[in-house]
Amino acid sequence: MIRLLVSVLVFVVNTIYRDRPYPRFYVLETVARVPYFSYLSVLHLYETLGFWRKADWLKVHFAESWNELHHLLIMESLGGAAFWGDRFLAKTTALVYYWIIVALYMISPRSAYHFMELVEEHAYSSYHKFLTDNETELKAQPAPEIAISYYRNGDLYLFDEFQTSHTPAERRPAIDNLYDVFVAIRDDEMEHVKTMVACQKSNAQLSFKSPHSLEAETVMLEKSAVGNSEVLSTQ
16 A cells, blocks of 8 residues: 555656656655654644653654755745646645545554655655756756755754754755755655654664754763763772
């Protein structure tokens, strides 16, 4: 079922938008952020009912949706949403997928995360091919202001928060032209893949932490180790 859902999405994107890259990416990004909304909705429901409270999951999934939002804003700035038919198809598909993933996440969270892993892998491959085919043209175009604001000049706390394979502030993409923007988006998609894989681990409910939470724990452990060393040295 998971592969069928992904295959339908890939078929629509690849067939209808074969020669229209920016509308294609607009549709892809509109749909790609929806599962994170689904995860957040179910997690908030569980917390409201007192089943379990996982603040780190909420933080990471919100950061992922925030990242996908800026991918979407970049595609809109490039004209990807100019045609009403593209907007209608993207939003209709997103609405359907939202409820499907809500139901799937309640039944099998691991399957819902696997769905998103496959979607993000497809997004990574799509952007990589686009970069390979259009490198010269993209390098000659300026970076959109929204991309500069998000990747370079904005508050990067949420940018760091969804990348569970990096420590905060470790990854800072260069944004000097449109090619750099698409490299950053492509690499973001792979970071989403890694985070989705981490969410599927058998011990994830106990071990999964956001990058900033892990950083804080590391600092606390280091301070504790220093304190213990000082105590031992005085004895």
